[in-house]
Amino acid sequence: MKKVIYLITLLVLGIFLYGCAKESSEGDYKINYLSSDESSIVEKDYDTRTVDTDELINELLELMRNDQGEIDYINPIPTDVEVIGFTLNDEQLLIDFSNDYLQMDKAREVLCRAAVVQTLCQVEGISYISFSIEGQPLEDALGNVVGYMTQDDFATNPSDDINSIQQYNLTLYYADSTGQKLVETTRNVYVSSDVSVEKVAIQSLLEAPEDSSLQKTIPDDVKLLGVSLIDGICIVNFSSAFLNQNYNISEDVIIYSIVDTLTSLVDINEVQISVEGSSDMILRKDYSLDNLYERNLDLVISSDEYISSQETEDEFNSDN
Numbered sequence: 001m002k003k004v005i006y007l008i009t010l011l012v013l014g015i016f017l018y019g020c021a022k023e024s025s026e027g028d029y030k031i032n033y034l035s036s037d038e039s040s041i042v043e044k045d046y047d048t049r050t051v052d053t054d055e056l057i058n059e060l061l062e063l064m065r066n067d068q069g070e071i072d073y074i075n076p077i078p079t080d081v082e083v084i085g086f087t088l089n090d091e092q093l094l095i096d097f098s099n100d101y102l103q104m105d106k107a108r109e110v111l112c113r114a115a116v117v118q119t120l121c122q123v124e125g126i127s128y129i130s131f132s133i134e135g136q137p138l139e140d141a142l143g144n145v146v147g148y149m150t151q152d153d154f155a156t157n158p159s160d161d162i163n164s165i166q167q168y169n170l171t172l173y174y175a176d177s178t179g180q181k182l183v184e185t186t187r188n189v190y191v192s193s194d195v196s197v198e199k200v201a202i203q204s205l206l207e208a209p210e211d212s213s214l215q216k217t218i219p220d221d222v223k224l225l226g227v228s229l230i231d232g233i234c235i236v237n238f239s240s241a242f243l244n245q246n247y248n249i250s251e252d253v254i255i256y257s258i259v260d261t262l263t264s265l266v267d268i269n270e271v272q273i274s275v276e277g278s279s280d281m282i283l284r285k286d287y288s289l290d291n292l293y294e295r296n297l298d299l300v301i302s303s304d305e306y307i308s309s310q311e312t313e314d315e316f317n318s319d320n
Contacts, residue, residue: 029122031063032115033073038108041115042073053125057086057093060119076115078104084134090276091127092148092225092239093120099134106141110194113146114154121151127277128225142190145203148225153196165192170201171264173257174214176306179249182257182299183214183306198234198265199227205261211303213310217257219244225276232269233292234262242275243283251284256296263295270294 030043046063050056065077077083082098095116104112117129128148131138138146142165168189173182187210191200202224208216223239236258245254259271270292272279279289301309 029060029119031060032076032118033064033068033070034076034108034111034115036072036074038074038111041111041118044073053088053123056123057088057120057126058083060123061086061095061116064115064119076112078108088126090240091125092223093126093129094132095129096132096135101131101133101138106192109141113149113194117149118151118154130223140192140195142192144189144191144195144200146195147199147203148223150226152226152228153194165190166197167191168197168200170197170204171261172201172205172209173217173260173300174205174209174211175217175249175253175257176301177213177215177310179215179246179253180299181301181306182253182260183211184300184302185209185211185214196227196229198229198262198268199224201261201265202227202236202258205258214306215246215249217246217249217254218242219246229268232267233272234268234270235272235274236262237274237277240276242273243281245284251287253299255283255287255293256299259293260295260297260300 029046029048031046032041032043034040035042046060048056048059050059061077061083064075065079065081065083067075067079077097078100081100081104084096084098086093086095088094101109113131116131120126120129128150130148131146140146168191170187170189172185172187174185175181176183187204189200189204191197206216206218206222206224218238219241221239221241221244223241224236225239226235226237228235245251255273258273262268262271271294272292273283273289275281275289281290282288
């Protein structure tokens with residue numbers, strides 16, 4: 001009988017210790033710091049008992065902002081940069097920094113972004129992170145809105161080729177004045193090595209066209225949550241506002257505005273559109289987001305054709 005009680009006691013103790021070990025492992029994080037020469041990211045183990053999400057975000061941000069008194073690594077967020085606040089909605093974390101953030105040089109700023117994103121995306125319920133500076137969206141050194149970032153955006157150390165900049169002549173497709181055709185336009189952009197050209201292409205498409213008679217096909221309040229490229233397939237993830245469509249623009253024009261813009265880039269053959277990470281839905285009536293869409297230029301007219309048609313229409317209107 002004593003032996004049975006002893007075995008039961010050991011079993012209960014074992015379960016208790018396993019539970020404690022499991023609970024402890026749930027608080028293990030990798031805090032990303034900068035190397036002492038500010039050339040790369042270094043990870044340091046950190047254990048916390050904090051379970052409230054907002055408190056945990058604050059705790060991790062303060063760890064990355066405060067000087068740890070170490071000689072082999074430094075805090076990625078400069079101590080004079082204030083974290084004004086943050087909001088977390090639908091796995092999207094927006095962090096608002098003070099204007100001092102903009103005083104970082106380019107290399108330090110990119111590494112700062114990488115460290116914050118890699119650290120905070122470990123928190124359950126956070127998949128996308130964006131930065132703002134006193135309420136204004138963060139722009140990179142070339143003036144492009146950085147937008148939402150994921151861990152995949154920093155799969156390799158961003159210090160590699162950090163100063164590499166390439167020039168691209170993007171082909172963007174906007175809706176014509178009737179909303180029934182696509183007009184091919186071009187825009188010259190400069191893309192730094194820490195941002196993918198496909199992300200810049202969609203962010204450009206989110207901006208108003210230079211010709212005011214053309215129409216954006218994506219609603220103003222849509223956020224780009226992510227862009228990934230795998231084996232020639234580009235997956236674009238928008239916020240739920242993408243479903244708030246402008247019904248003056250036909251659904252095929254909306255779909256192929258995005259598809260034709262992306263497939264004009266090298267290495268992209270097909271496009272899938274998702275909303276908040278899901279493609280299990282139909283845009284309006286006919287276009288399932290679960291499909292892979294290939295390039296289709298049947299709806300496209302050139303800028304010259306469009307200008308000519310507009311001039312003809314203006315002449316007709318003036319005569320009448």
